[in-house]
Amino acid sequence: MLHKQEEIDFSLGQNGCTDEELLSLVRHTIRRSVDTGHPHFYNQLYGGTDPYGLAGAWVSEACNTNQYTFEVAPTFSLAEHAVLQRALELFGFPNGDGIFAPGGSMSNMYGLVLARYRMYPDVKLDGLAGLPPLVVFTSEDAHYSTLKGAHWLGIGTRNVVKVKTDAAGCMDPKHLEQCIIKATREKKKPFAVVATAGTTVLGSFDPLNPLADICQKHGLWLHVDACWGGSLILSRKHASVLEGIDRVDSVSWNPHKMVGAPLQCSMFLVKHEGLLHRSNSASATYLFQQDKFYDVTYDSGDKSVQCGRKVDAYKLWLMWRKRGDEGLSRLVDNAVDCAQYFAKIISERPGFELVLPEFQCTNICFWFIPSSMRDQTRDEAWWDKLAKVAPLMKERMVLQGAVMLGYQPMAHRGMVNFFRMVTTCQPPPTRAQMDFVIEEIERLGDDL
Amino acid sequence: MLHKQEEIDFSLGQNGCTDEELLSLVRHTIRRSVDTGHPHFYNQLYGGTDPYGLAGAWVSEACNTNQYTFEVAPTFSLAEHAVLQRALELFGFPNGDGIFAPGGSMSNMYGLVLARYRMYPDVKLDGLAGLPPLVVFTSEDAHYSTLKGAHWLGIGTRNVVKVKTDAAGCMDPKHLEQCIIKATREKKKPFAVVATAGTTVLGSFDPLNPLADICQKHGLWLHVDACWGGSLILSRKHASVLEGIDRVDSVSWNPHKMVGAPLQCSMFLVKHEGLLHRSNSASATYLFQQDKFYDVTYDSGDKSVQCGRKVDAYKLWLMWRKRGDEGLSRLVDNAVDCAQYFAKIISERPGFELVLPEFQCTNICFWFIPSSMRDQTRDEAWWDKLAKVAPLMKERMVLQGAVMLGYQPMAHRGMVNFFRMVTTCQPPPTRAQMDFVIEEIERLGDDL
Numbered sequence: 001m002l003h004k005q006e007e008i009d010f011s012l013g014q015n016g017c018t019d020e021e022l023l024s025l026v027r028h029t030i031r032r033s034v035d036t037g038h039p040h041f042y043n044q045l046y047g048g049t050d051p052y053g054l055a056g057a058w059v060s061e062a063c064n065t066n067q068y069t070f071e072v073a074p075t076f077s078l079a080e081h082a083v084l085q086r087a088l089e090l091f092g093f094p095n096g097d098g099i100f101a102p103g104g105s106m107s108n109m110y111g112l113v114l115a116r117y118r119m120y121p122d123v124k125l126d127g128l129a130g131l132p133p134l135v136v137f138t139s140e141d142a143h144y145s146t147l148k149g150a151h152w153l154g155i156g157t158r159n160v161v162k163v164k165t166d167a168a169g170c171m172d173p174k175h176l177e178q179c180i181i182k183a184t185r186e187k188k189k190p191f192a193v194v195a196t197a198g199t200t201v202l203g204s205f206d207p208l209n210p211l212a213d214i215c216q217k218h219g220l221w222l223h224v225d226a227c228w229g230g231s232l233i234l235s236r237k238h239a240s241v242l243e244g245i246d247r248v249d250s251v252s253w254n255p256h257k258m259v260g261a262p263l264q265c266s267m268f269l270v271k272h273e274g275l276l277h278r279s280n281s282a283s284a285t286y287l288f289q290q291d292k293f294y295d296v297t298y299d300s301g302d303k304s305v306q307c308g309r310k311v312d313a314y315k316l317w318l319m320w321r322k323r324g325d326e327g328l329s330r331l332v333d334n335a336v337d338c339a340q341y342f343a344k345i346i347s348e349r350p351g352f353e354l355v356l357p358e359f360q361c362t363n364i365c366f367w368f369i370p371s372s373m374r375d376q377t378r379d380e381a382w383w384d385k386l387a388k389v390a391p392l393m394k395e396r397m398v399l400q401g402a403v404m405l406g407y408q409p410m411a412h413r414g415m416v417n418f419f420r421m422v423t424t425c426q427p428p429p430t431r432a433q434m435d436f437v438i439e440e441i442e443r444l445g446d447d448l
Numbered sequence: 449m450l451h452k453q454e455e456i457d458f459s460l461g462q463n464g465c466t467d468e469e470l471l472s473l474v475r476h477t478i479r480r481s482v483d484t485g486h487p488h489f490y491n492q493l494y495g496g497t498d499p500y501g502l503a504g505a506w507v508s509e510a511c512n513t514n515q516y517t518f519e520v521a522p523t524f525s526l527a528e529h530a531v532l533q534r535a536l537e538l539f540g541f542p543n544g545d546g547i548f549a550p551g552g553s554m555s556n557m558y559g560l561v562l563a564r565y566r567m568y569p570d571v572k573l574d575g576l577a578g579l580p581p582l583v584v585f586t587s588e589d590a591h592y593s594t595l596k597g598a599h600w601l602g603i604g605t606r607n608v609v610k611v612k613t614d615a616a617g618c619m620d621p622k623h624l625e626q627c628i629i630k631a632t633r634e635k636k637k638p639f640a641v642v643a644t645a646g647t648t649v650l651g652s653f654d655p656l657n658p659l660a661d662i663c664q665k666h667g668l669w670l671h672v673d674a675c676w677g678g679s680l681i682l683s684r685k686h687a688s689v690l691e692g693i694d695r696v697d698s699v700s701w702n703p704h705k706m707v708g709a710p711l712q713c714s715m716f717l718v719k720h721e722g723l724l725h726r727s728n729s730a731s732a733t734y735l736f737q738q739d740k741f742y743d744v745t746y747d748s749g750d751k752s753v754q755c756g757r758k759v760d761a762y763k764l765w766l767m768w769r770k771r772g773d774e775g776l777s778r779l780v781d782n783a784v785d786c787a788q789y790f791a792k793i794i795s796e797r798p799g800f801e802l803v804l805p806e807f808q809c810t811n812i813c814f815w816f817i818p819s820s821m822r823d824q825t826r827d828e829a830w831w832d833k834l835a836k837v838a839p840l841m842k843e844r845m846v847l848q849g850a851v852m853l854g855y856q857p858m859a860h861r862g863m864v865n866f867f868r869m870v871t872t873c874q875p876p877p878t879r880a881q882m883d884f885v886i887e888e889i890e891r892l893g894d895d896l
Contacts (some may be wrong), residue, residue, distance in 0.1 A: 052470070143611070286648055
């Protein structure tokens with residue numbers, strides 16, 4: 001990894017360089033990059049790429065076109081359509097619609113925009129002026145994209161109500177209903193709930209059936225941020241953690257996370273046909289000519305808030321076609337199996353302490369307590385000391401270690417820095433690798 | 449090109465396929481795609497890719513990482529920083545800031561969000577409820593992304609005021625000022641002007657100096673959608689069409705358009721330091737830990753509305769480093785030269801009629817009038833007939849032709865379908881190719 005900016009001269013200027021100089025710079029770039037394809041890169045909710053996915057990415061990069069019209073992207077439009085259809089079937093929206101978006105935050109914004117459009121279609125024309133403050137509910141463990149989206153969409157981050165989670169990190173439906181009632185009493189207008197299937201840190205799944213009941217009762221749109229945990233829909237063994245997802249209004253799912261499609265690969269799926277186009281269309285006559293000689297229903301561009309749109313579907317299509325549902329299911333199951341194995345081993349190992357006794361996704365959150373700190377009174381000074389352990393170990397990991405995983409505090413639970421180990425499909429992890437990671441953590445942290 | 453969905457079976461299902469089957473499907477995909485790298489693909493505001501850019505894209509795809517932190521993208525963070533710095537210098541914002549965004553529509557939304565945030569910083573927290581309707585001004589020739597953005601941001605498309613353009617397609621500053629005064633009288637709140645440098649169809653450049661004067665006088669943010677025409681900043685000969693751009697607040701520029709960086713490659717640049725972060729940050733503790741051991745100012749992710757963010761800068765960095773400012777300037781100059789040559793030839797050729805006598809970018813808009821329609825009275829029936837010529841010729845182009853260019857009507861100018869020829873840097877066009885296109889158009893349309 002690169003530690004100092006000075007190691008490579010990235011500056012640009014008047015004159016170019018030779019191919020040899022360029023090649024040397026590219027070699028340096030690769031050598032000094034983080035090897036996310038390394039079996040022991042567990043730092044983020046993505047890892048290596050599926051090799052078939054990478055092939056697909058290279059093909060679509062080389063074909064350099066735009067997903068907006070069938071005219072310039074005939075094959076990629078059909079591939080996008082096929083992937084969306086399969087995903088819609090899996091999530092239980094057979095008559096739904098969808099679009100690829102540049103990342104999960106954008107996909108989640110699609111959900112908020114459609115929720116608002118369904119309740120107040122005039123917002124498209126008139127904007128929010130004159131309306132009461134709109135309120136969206138999400139859990140305190142949910143991803144920050146709802147906050148960023150609320151700012152951009154003119155809703156305001158104050159109007160993102162954080163619903164409490166239970167000990168397992170799942171949204172508390174009772175508290176959600178209390179929050180809805182409270183907001184209504186305050187003359188605000190609840191319009192959407194953003195549930196999470198696989199929270200970023202703990203990997204928790206909000207209970208979709210009770211949430212759907214509440215949303216139905218109060219007339220609210222239920223969007224599920226399944227960017228991370230949505231991949232479990234592919235698994236025969238574990239899809240049940242997503243129970244109730246066929247009852248929700250929309251879903252975001254990022255195959256660039258667990259299943260290893262190259263970045264970016266995110267889709268937004270919606271149950272209600274036609275809404276995506278009605279909400280987002282601007283009918284530009286220079287691009288979406290209706291007097292084309294082919295079937296213009298394959299022109300997906302006017303469903304999107306983007307104009308130019310990168311081909312993100314083809315790489316996923318390629319890996320899916322190669323592996324089938326069956327093959328993807330096996331890869332997901334292996335990732336879950338390794339995570340469960342990891343959790344089981346550390347739950348019995350001195351110095352490791354699980355943040356959650358049970359877990360639903362492939363996140364395993366834990367503190368590592370160095371030998372010198374074990375069996376001591378856990379007062380404030382002790383926790384302050386423990387808070388510094390993870391950053392120090394992380395520095396060692398990066399500078400001299402063989403593994404890389406992330407850490408974070410969790411202020412709303414009063415938790416100091418803990419590690420988040422996470423497995424993904426690519427490259428397929430093994431139980432032996434899990435053993436190695438555990439030993440490496442001990443090696444890096446035990447003397448602290 | 450693919451004409452019927454049935455030609456390739458894109459369906460996905462339970463079982464996978466062999467490598468041989470997959471390879472055959474990939475070959476079909478490529479063969480039936482539109483060859484955007486063909487010298488005679490003039491259909492969109494992008495074309496082939498710069499080969500160095502494509503190499504950069506493949507490298508960054510293979511390294512599959514996320515632009516949000518230096519921790520996981522050390523080299524790519526520095527490359528992004530270097531490209532943004534060079535672009536900021538060129539556009540005259542040496543102390544500015546910037547971010548790569550997934551396409552020009554998103555970059556333009558960044559401009560609107562910052563404009564609003566500067567005027568009403570509380571919008572981030574409180575949203576738009578209680579504020580007067582905010583109004584943004586753009587020209588009637590401007591891109592539809594301001595409309596889409598206005599919907600998403602809660603401003604409303606009704607509050608996008610279309611300012612008149614002159615005969616050359618440039619925003620009329622006098623009419624802009626009248627519109628601002630009118631909106632204020634109507635108790636609305638003007639907050640931003642979106643000017644265009646290189647409009648989508650005609651390629652016109654709004655007069656930035658007079659617009660900057662008006663924005664200064666009325667306290668409005670001036671954003672420039674230079675997604676298309678911004679590439680002329682690279683040209684020694686033609687950069688003057690962007691005169692005054694150093695006086696504006698923000699700029700969007702898409703190097704994936706004229707200069708041939710692979711899609712997507714769009715940047716948002718802002719003159720005011722720190723605003724991008726203050727506006728968009730959510731300070732997620734799981735990602736942007738402040739107790740990291742390296743300089744966290746290279747963590748660009750919290751300036752973005754996205755969380756995961758694809759590496760879009762490196763491909764541009766690679767081609768820029770190879771060619772230098774000098775090399776990119778030559779490529780842009782060649783594209784402009786060919787466009788000028790094309791315009792000159794058709795201006796003297798029977799059957800061709802230029803929509804604009806002068807042009808500023810590489811768009812050449814024209815009607816082709818088949819022999820049988822020349823020297824006839826131009827009544828309504830005649831124009832109705834001419835409206836059908838371009839779609840018919842386009843169908844022939846796609847099915848049997850050797851060139852591909854776009855057409856569109858322009859309702860606000862009362863113009864029926866006309867062609868838009870457009871040159872880009874890649875692959876570098878030649879004057880001989882321009883001659884060929886003209887002959888091909890005659891061949892395809894003369895008998896109509």
